[in-house]
Amino acid sequence: MTRVFVFTNHKGGVGKSTSATNTAYGIVSMLRHAGAANPRVLLIDTDSQAHATLVTTGSKDYGADDSLYTVLMADRHNAAQTLLNCLVPSTWDADLHVLPASSMLEGAERELNGLAGAPYRLADPLNQITNRYAAIVIDTRPSFSLMTEMGLIAATDAIVPVEPRYLETVGLMSVVGKINEVRDGWRQPNLRVSGILVTKMNARIRGHKYLLDELKSHSVLGPLLLGVVPVNEAVSYAHQCHQSIFEYAPTAPASKAYMDIVAKLVRTLAAGGAA
Amino acid sequence: MKRQNHRIDELLDSVTADMLAGGQPQFTDTGLRVERLLLEMVRPDPIQPRRVLPEHLHFDFHAGRMTPTQALRGLVQLVQVSARQRGRPFSNVLEMLPNPDDDAADDSEVRLTAEEQLLRDLVNLAVTIRDDGQVNPLTVVDVSHGVVQQFRIETGERRYWASWLLRDFIPNYTGDGMIPCIVIPTENTSVFRQARENTARSGLSAVAMARQAALLLLTVHGYEIPDGAVTNDFYRQALDLDLRGKREFTEAILSAMGGMKRGQFSHLKLLLKLSDEALDLADRHNIEEGKLRHVINLEPEFHAEIVHQIIDFGLSAKQVKELCEDNGMDENDEETLDRLPAAATKVAKLTQAVKTLSAGDIANAIIKQEGDPEIAFARLQALHRILTDALKHLSAK
Numbered sequence: 001m002t003r004v005f006v007f008t009n010h011k012g013g014v015g016k017s018t019s020a021t022n023t024a025y026g027i028v029s030m031l032r033h034a035g036a037a038n039p040r041v042l043l044i045d046t047d048s049q050a051h052a053t054l055v056t057t058g059s060k061d062y063g064a065d066d067s068l069y070t071v072l073m074a075d076r077h078n079a080a081q082t083l084l085n086c087l088v089p090s091t092w093d094a095d096l097h098v099l100p101a102s103s104m105l106e107g108a109e110r111e112l113n114g115l116a117g118a119p120y121r122l123a124d125p126l127n128q129i130t131n132r133y134a135a136i137v138i139d140t141r142p143s144f145s146l147m148t149e150m151g152l153i154a155a156t157d158a159i160v161p162v163e164p165r166y167l168e169t170v171g172l173m174s175v176v177g178k179i180n181e182v183r184d185g186w187r188q189p190n191l192r193v194s195g196i197l198v199t200k201m202n203a204r205i206r207g208h209k210y211l212l213d214e215l216k217s218h219s220v221l222g223p224l225l226l227g228v229v230p231v232n233e234a235v236s237y238a239h240q241c242h243q244s245i246f247e248y249a250p251t252a253p254a255s256k257a258y259m260d261i262v263a264k265l266v267r268t269l270a271a272g273g274a275a
Numbered sequence: 276m277k278r279q280n281h282r283i284d285e286l287l288d289s290v291t292a293d294m295l296a297g298g299q300p301q302f303t304d305t306g307l308r309v310e311r312l313l314l315e316m317v318r319p320d321p322i323q324p325r326r327v328l329p330e331h332l333h334f335d336f337h338a339g340r341m342t343p344t345q346a347l348r349g350l351v352q353l354v355q356v357s358a359r360q361r362g363r364p365f366s367n368v369l370e371m372l373p374n375p376d377d378d379a380a381d382d383s384e385v386r387l388t389a390e391e392q393l394l395r396d397l398v399n400l401a402v403t404i405r406d407d408g409q410v411n412p413l414t415v416v417d418v419s420h421g422v423v424q425q426f427r428i429e430t431g432e433r434r435y436w437a438s439w440l441l442r443d444f445i446p447n448y449t450g451d452g453m454i455p456c457i458v459i460p461t462e463n464t465s466v467f468r469q470a471r472e473n474t475a476r477s478g479l480s481a482v483a484m485a486r487q488a489a490l491l492l493l494t495v496h497g498y499e500i501p502d503g504a505v506t507n508d509f510y511r512q513a514l515d516l517d518l519r520g521k522r523e524f525t526e527a528i529l530s531a532m533g534g535m536k537r538g539q540f541s542h543l544k545l546l547l548k549l550s551d552e553a554l555d556l557a558d559r560h561n562i563e564e565g566k567l568r569h570v571i572n573l574e575p576e577f578h579a580e581i582v583h584q585i586i587d588f589g590l591s592a593k594q595v596k597e598l599c600e601d602n603g604m605d606e607n608d609e610e611t612l613d614r615l616p617a618a619a620t621k622v623a624k625l626t627q628a629v630k631t632l633s634a635g636d637i638a639n640a641i642i643k644q645e646g647d648p649e650i651a652f653a654r655l656q657a658l659h660r661i662l663t664d665a666l667k668h669l670s671a672k
């Protein structure tokens with residue numbers, strides 16, 4: 001079964017898009033490096049801000065006919081084909097495909113709200129094409145909205161990027177709780193929280209270190225720690241140049257950290273089992 | 276599109292080994308895969324000699340002027356028209372299936388048109404797929420390019436059409452629009468494999484076999500096989516080719532054709548001389564080579580007419596032969612030559628008179644007969660062609 005990683009956290013600016021785009025590209029590269037016959041990864045941008053779309057395709061001019069919005073509005077029968085038609089190649093790698101977001105997604109959320117079956121409008125068509133990909137990565141918007149719910153229902157693995165300052169375990173537990181609600185509420189037994197990703201870590205700030213240590217020793221959350229990405233200016237510069245961190249600054253600490261995370265995810269793909 | 280960047284490779288080189296410690300993960304392709312694919316990702320092979328759709332739908336579909344659903348709707352409408360003319364109208368395709376409550380005799384008496392038979396077979400297959408809840412996997416080749424994901428059918432085109440029929444024309448479809456496929460790695464695909472799969476199963480018409488033979492010959496002679504649908508003229512290029520030119524492939528070709536003899540092979544190939552209309556008819560009605568071989572001796576404008584007669588009157592090979600021989604030609608008295616067309620024996624006689632002929636006289640005589648130098652030129656060129664071919668036949672004997 002193809003793993004579908006959704007990067008989610010209702011807080012903004014915690015590194016969801018940065019992590020989603022870079023791990024997606026990292027997985028393609030590492031799979032190809034390992035000689036995988038199919039290194040293709042699909043990145044799905046569900047955030048109407050379209051940051052992930054912009055950095056990976058160089059454009060955010062997607063709309064009624066060529067974006068995720070089109071898929072959500074499509075007739076059930078043709079939704080999978082519509083999805084295929086809306087895919088664009090990323091500028092980062094020919095094997096990284098992107099289903100672009102659109103500013104129209106905001107409206108879609110209103111149009112679809114309350115409609116029967118609405119939360120499955122991404123999961124259903126996606127299910128029909130997942131086996132074409134080695135992995136799928138979904139970026140979400142900073143809220144627990146219908147769009148985010150759709151992303152979670154379509155996913156197998158939720159990864160929660162979080163800044164150290166939000167690391168207090170009460171807040172994290174509430175995110176995990178939300179994800180579990182979606183799993184149980186929409187009967188998605190495949191979905192689980194499979195990783196917490198600490199971003200913008202500054203080891204010189206004593207509070208950061210303290211909160212990280214506390215997380216590590218937590219009985220439930222500790223084992224979920226997927227990786228720690230240091231705060232690193234190269235990340236913002238790469239973002240501004242619409243490049244991946246690996247290409248922009250392969251030797252930067254953040255590159256190494258993200259590569260570590262990619263390796264962990266790739267290992268779970270190879271095992272085909274638990275993270 | 277190529278990869279633009281490579282800087283990540285250094286990083287990968289430095290970290291992969293220890294990061295993936297605990298055994299290098301196995302991603303290498305282990306050969307055949309069975310995958311469930313979205314019907315829309317799968318496409319029939321336009322060059323496939325075994326054609327399912329009637330000619331005009333085949334071309335419109337492969338030229339991208341019709342979706343699979345539209346092509347099937349075209350077929351259904353075609354059959355509805357002819358069924359109505361024959362007093363068997365239907366509105367739902369399921370009505371095409373024999374009703375088990377009817378008297379069995381009723382069904383065996385009516386002769387179905389080729390299109391009716393085709394649609395009925397597809398409906399039958401669709402219903403079987405529905406009731407069994409599964410379909411045998413097709414074999415497909417991954418021809419995806421970038422974000423365009425596509426698989427070309429090597430075998431199983433009927434199951435493909437039956438699955439579309441089930442999805443879009445039979446009520447209460449509950450499937451998920453996917454079809455199981457065995458994905459053959461591209462490097463393992465070949466016209467030889469496809470030919471073997473085709474001929475191993477019964478039901479390939481003589482015309483389809485002729486196309487298959489042509490495809491093999493064209494391939495080993497290095498012709499480029501186009502991506503889209505091809506006309507009969509594409510296959511007819513093989514009329515100028517033969518096995519002798521490619522000894523090293525002869526055995527492979529004959530075995531791919533189901534282990535036939537050389538003679539059979541060239542007889543089959545010659546069927547491509549049939550006119551377009553005759554080819555389509557003969558293919559659709561599954562007319563045997565033994566009957567068609569006599570038809571190709573006639574001028575192309577008569578081909579379709581004779582094939583119609585073969586179909587309508589159920590002529591035997593012997594009857595076809597007789598029909599094609601005394602096609603308004605002079606009767607020939609000589610016993611030993613009575614099995615040859617009269618015109619051929621006339622040419623044979625002529626060869627004994629070459630000494631008395633002059634080139635200028637011949638030219639003038641033909642112009643006089645045709646009343647137009649250009650037509651005369653064409654006539655003589657045609658004669659020249661056939662004499663050259665006759666020489667080939669002699670040297671083969």
Ligand SMILES: Nc1ncnc2c1ncn2[C@@H]1O[C@H](COP(=O)(O)OP(=O)(O)O)[C@@H](O)[C@H]1O
Nearest residue numbers: 012013014015016017018200231232235236239
């Ligand atoms: N490790 C990091 N070091 C420095 N800046 C970072 C890091 N990770 C993300 N950023 C920056 O933080 C901002 C928000 O990141 P982003 O990935 O867009 O968050 P989100 O998608 O969660 O809103 C961006 O400008 C990004 O470049």
Ligand SMILES: [Mg+2]
Nearest residue numbers: 016017047051
């Ligand atoms: Mg974002």
